[in-house]
Amino acid sequence: MKLGKADIPKLEEYWINYDELKGQLAYRRYELLYQPQDTNVGGGKSNITSSPVENEVIKLHKDNKYRNLQATIQAIEDVYRVATEEQKAIIHYRYWERDLLIYEWEDIAHELTKRRSDDKVISQYSVIRMRNQIMRNTAKQIGWIHFD
Template structure:
């Protein structure tokens, strides 16, 4: 069984907390990749690059490490949320996005669900391990 370290927990939770920011960065990176400020063929001659715009876009996306990382993060968090059970979705919402008064600590969330802090933290760890698998976090 894999063990999740403290710094891994912080990073994976950051992905969940700031998912909207990561979506914006992904869109911005996509814009940067496809906005062409240089002439297509400045020296003339025939290029050996693919001529299909879809092929060109796919090659640019997959060859850019930042775009691939952001895409993995966004798709991983989205997949986690879609595949999560209702109580896990509530836990994510309460802890990371909509922190109502009295739900800032894990003890408060455990009280909300009527369980212990240890069981809530176990659920959190399993959720974060699932997210790590989805995004390829090593």
């Protein structure tokens, strides 16, 4: 299965909003664990376990939004950890640093070429291929697509 044209911008949005996603995850955790909820409306004794740690794990695991945020953040961190130095530079220039002088694909290619110790030139198309690989790896980690 291949990534569609609409998939790459959405995956890039995850990379751009990485810090915001971490904030949303922390807030969702707060909502689930520390907002008072009256679940015993009819009275009687609940059959929920009394261990606070188990209750927290169950609440977090049952919530789809929390699990999706956590999976997305984990995917970004995993892909970044195993990325090459050139891929990490692309991530920083394009998604995290937001330096307007080094944002377009040609500018990133120029910066990557300057970093090389040999005389090889990196084209903007090579940079886009590296970006596509980053997005494919992210989609695979999240579980959007599977490559056989």
